[in-house]
Amino acid sequence: MTKSIIRLLTCGSVDDGKSTLIGRLLVQTDSVPHDTIDATRKVRRSGSTIPAGEIDFSLLTDGLEAEREQGITIDVAYRSMNLLNGKRLIISDAPGHEQYTRNMAVAASRADIALVLVDATRGVRTQTLRHLTICALMGVSHVIIAVNKLDAKDYSQSIFQSISLEISDALDRLEIKNATVIPMSALAGDNVVDKSKAMDWYKGPTLIQAIQDWVPDSTADRGARLQIQSISRAENFRGVSGTVHDGEFAVGDSIKTFPGGVSAKISRIVTFNGDVEIAVNESAITLVLDPEIDATRGDLIVKSSEELISSDRYVANIVWLDEKPLIHSRSYILIAGTTTTPAIVTKIRHKIEVNSGEHNSATTLSMNEIGSIEIATDTSLALLPYKQSRDFGNFVLVDRSSNRTVGAGMIDHVLRRGSNITHHNYEIGKTERAQMKHQKPGVLWLTGLSGSGKSTIANELEKKLFNLGIHSYVLDGDNLRLGINKDLGFTPEERAENVRRTSEIAKLMVDAGLFVIVALVSPFKGDREQARSLFDENEFFEAWVDTPIEICQARDPKGLYKKAATGEIPNLTGLGQEYEVPANPNIVLDGKLAVAENVQALLKLIL
Amino acid sequence: MLSAGTILDSLESESIEILRETAATFRKPVMMYSIGKDSSVLLHLAKKAFFPGPIPFPLLHIDTKWKFKEMLSFRDTVVQENNLDLIVHSNQDGIDAGVNPFTTGVSEYTRIMKTMALRQALDKHGFDGAIGGSRRDEEKSRAKERIFSLREPGHIWDPRNQRPELWRTYNTRLNVGQSMRVFPISDWTEADIWNYIYREKIEVNPLYFAKPRPVVNRGTQLIMVDDDRFPLSESEKPELKTVRFRTLGCYPLTAAVESIASTLTEIVEEVLQVKLSERATRLIDGENEDSMEKKKSEGYF
Structure with missing residues (x-):
């Protein structure tokens, strides 16, 4: 197996000579337009010592230095060049500083090779170790370490050897097996494209050789997989479209689907240029199956012989990408390939220090931090360990309300706990139980500040329902905290868990045929959306009790605002902690109105 | 296959x-x-x-x-x-x-x-x-x-x-x-792009192929006079030059390049050899960096 396109990640900062190195590669492989090269003979940066008329290679890449000065974006930049053996190299150039760890993770996620620069005049530094740590985590299969600027150290073999020794310790610790260390001068051109004459003691490959000689790890023991992107329909035609990964499919192959578990045979492999017999690895094709099966976007197709392990519990490493920290117990949207499902981080096992690789305990992960987590998905998936398959071992987490991509995850292993539990279907269901009670079950979710009047409204509403003969129950936040939620405090994580438990209890009660009234501050949008997602569309009503905080403070039925004023309660919603106003509630109740009026409005909504 | x-x-x-x-x-x-x-x-x-x-x-x-x-x-x-x-x-x-x-x-x-x-x-x-x-x-x-x-x-x-x-x-x-x-x-x-057009036999606009076209020289750029809305100065007279375009846009803002590449093969060869950045012929990009x-x-x- 070879790849015609190789992706190279370059990490290091301008001080290490990264721009010069990439610039030289581009020029010496004839990958830069000649008018652009001519410009670099004329233009000079202030303080440049390069003689006029010579090429300043560093000007050819965007140069983070320039970016910083001019205030232009600092992000991953992509650049294509042709290798001397006819292959294509796509360079993803990432900023190297710690505050850009997430950008480096973006660049590393698809890289085949990482080029890590070490400045020989300064030796192995913290950032070198950080770059190696991230590369190892992101599954970059080969690392090239360029010990650069050796011209400034008289091309000393002993300096190169002592740096190599230090590096090999780090490589062993990070379990990076495939690495090449090259002595180099990007400025003078030693061992970049041409073999160095000044360092004849070095017998290894030049940089370009090391890149060109790269071959992907064997995929022999993996099974081909295709995740359906879309169903292709035309007259008298139905096929499933997607890209083949980790192997190939042939006409006649017996396949099965996941999660459906349906078996079929591949009867045709369709492309615009005509049918083919074999769909090779990484090709985007359309399969016609016999018999036609009821598969949809997100379903997996694998060969019948492959054993799929499905689970809804995983241990994964995650790079946190968002300014808002990771909150365990909160529901996020997980995207894995073309599958989307809600998921909850149930545990943060530890944080991985990027500079040292050490594991430390943590209760949350902030932007640019990396950790090991346990995650529970709403539906079962068939993800693979990332080390085994990059394509089927990755996922991203998306914030439910902002839709921002907040986390990048890599599966470490399956937690079997989830896979052993399957839902048992009972013959008496929600419908039967509700029919016996002659009512439609549902949930009214009252959200609002403390003192806004949720419990008062819930109490009056339940009285009305009771008189109407409707079986109901109030789940009151304070009451639950005396029992099942006794162990929870008021941090965002604990509030998320509070909402999760309350919504699961409400779900059981709805299943029992009851009408449930929830009175819970539930200040965070994402948590409320998670609650809503448990119920059918016409079953869940979100009611925002909109009472100005001044009125809540004046009422202060539990004396909480007084305690907040003395600093006794730091997390009180509306003061120490934000209340996220519902964007699309089913109803907004004006907390200044008489209770009876609001109850009437609610009855109209739910009956 | x-x-x-x-x-x-x-x-x-x-x-x-x-x-x-x-x-x-x-x-x-x-x-x-x-x-x-x-x-x-x-x-x-x-x-x-x-x-x-x-x-x-x-x-x-x-x-x-x-x-x-x-x-x-x-x-x-x-x-x-x-x-x-x-x-x-x-x-x-x-x-x-x-x-x-x-x-x-x-x-x-x-x-x-x-x-x-x-x-x-x-x-x-x-x-x-x-x-x-x-x-x-x-x-x-x-x-x-x-x-x-x-x-x-x-x-x-x-x-x-x-x-x-x-x-x-x-x-x-x-x-x-x-x-x-x-x-x-x-x-x-x-x-x-050109190799793919060649391989897949994709039809592309005739302006990409060299042929004699009426152009005026503005600064260092050759601009084609495509219709009579083009304001010519008194000394300017469009002359026929064998040119083609590397990118297409609004005709007064897209410079032609002198070329004799009139077939796909010749264009592919030219693109592989002539090492001039593509957008250099775009007048709208160059104003500042x-x-x-x-x-x-x-x-x-």
Whole structure:
């Protein structure tokens, strides 16, 4: 197996000579337009010592230095060049500083090779170790370490050897097996494209050789997989479209689907240029199956012989990408390939220090931090360990309300706990139980500040329902905290868990045929959306009790605002902690109105 | 049999995957059609992605009213031959105000007749995913752009706050008012485009092929006099030169290059040898170093 396109990640900062190195590669492989090269003979940066008329290679890449000065974006930049053996190299150039760890993770996620620069005049530094740590985590299969600027150290073999020794310790610790260390001068051109004459003691490959000689790890023991992107329909035609990964499919192959578990045979492999017999690895094709099966976007197709392990519990490493920290117990949207499902981080096992690789305990992960987590998905998936398959071992987490991509995850292993539990279907269901009670079950979710009047409204509403003969129950936040939620405090994580438990209890009660009234501050949008997602569309009503905080403070039925004023309660919603106003509630109740009026409005909504 | 391993096959497969992802996840996607070579390749890829079904989204052409005549006739032929659903939009306010590339100023003209026109069209039809043919090798701000590139309300691109894009796992979810620009041929180079056109026998605009055309020399650029709206100074007289175009746009803003490449083979050879940056023939980009990033943040493709 070879790849015609190789992706190279370059990490290091301008001080290490990264721009010069990439610039030289581009020029010496004839990958830069000649008018652009001519410009670099004329233009000079202030303080440049390069003689006029010579090429300043560093000007050819965007140069983070320039970016910083001019205030232009600092992000991953992509650049294509042709290798001397006819292959294509796509360079993803990432900023190297710690505050850009997430950008480096973006660049590393698809890289085949990482080029890590070490400045020989300064030796192995913290950032070198950080770059190696991230590369190892992101599954970059080969690392090239360029010990650069050796011209400034008289091309000393002993300096190169002592740096190599230090590096090999780090490589062993990070379990990076495939690495090449090259002595180099990007400025003078030693061992970049041409073999160095000044360092004849070095017998290894030049940089370009090391890149060109790269071959992907064997995929022999993996099974081909295709995740359906879309169903292709035309007259008298139905096929499933997607890209083949980790192997190939042939006409006649017996396949099965996941999660459906349906078996079929591949009867045709369709492309615009005509049918083919074999769909090779990484090709985007359309399969016609016999018999036609009821598969949809997100379903997996694998060969019948492959054993799929499905689970809804995983241990994964995650790079946190968002300014808002990771909150365990909160529901996020997980995207894995073309599958989307809600998921909850149930545990943060530890944080991985990027500079040292050490594991430390943590209760949350902030932007640019990396950790090991346990995650529970709403539906079962068939993800693979990332080390085994990059394509089927990755996922991203998306914030439910902002839709921002907040986390990048890599599966470490399956937690079997989830896979052993399957839902048992009972013959008496929600419908039967509700029919016996002659009512439609549902949930009214009252959200609002403390003192806004949720419990008062819930109490009056339940009285009305009771008189109407409707079986109901109030789940009151304070009451639950005396029992099942006794162990929870008021941090965002604990509030998320509070909402999760309350919504699961409400779900059981709805299943029992009851009408449930929830009175819970539930200040965070994402948590409320998670609650809503448990119920059918016409079953869940979100009611925002909109009472100005001044009125809540004046009422202060539990004396909480007084305690907040003395600093006794730091997390009180509306003061120490934000209340996220519902964007699309089913109803907004004006907390200044008489209770009876609001109850009437609610009855109209739910009956 | 599909042969593995060639660069074009890899690029093609990935582009098809991106097009399918766009069609599957957006409420109302659209494909920009600018009549140039990149659009021709994009259209061909869309045909392949959804074969044997039809292309599941319309095409959108922003007509500044200053396009080469040969571009419009080519467009209409392509639409007819392929039975495509094409929407043409022009900024009527700009036309009424007499905005033109000669007296309005190039950047203001571009803003009104291209950027604003595009924003109008996307808003009018409620398109939430707009597919474009930009490539990362064209220009340095494009080199940084994601494949699925988020636009905030008002079509604003915030290059400092791009949505992280990892692996081939795309988050295409949008909030109210946001939209997405999608670039399926991000990783292609100019040479790839021509090699692919050659390999797949894709029809491209005749303006790419050298032939004698009436041009005037403005500064260092050869500008074709495509119609009688071109204001000539008294000393200027169009002369016939054998030229072709490397990129296509508004005729007064797109310089020709002297060339004798009149067949696809010759063009591919020329592109591989003549090492001049492609956008050097574009008059609208060169104003200052960061002009593309600025234009893009306002909503330009």
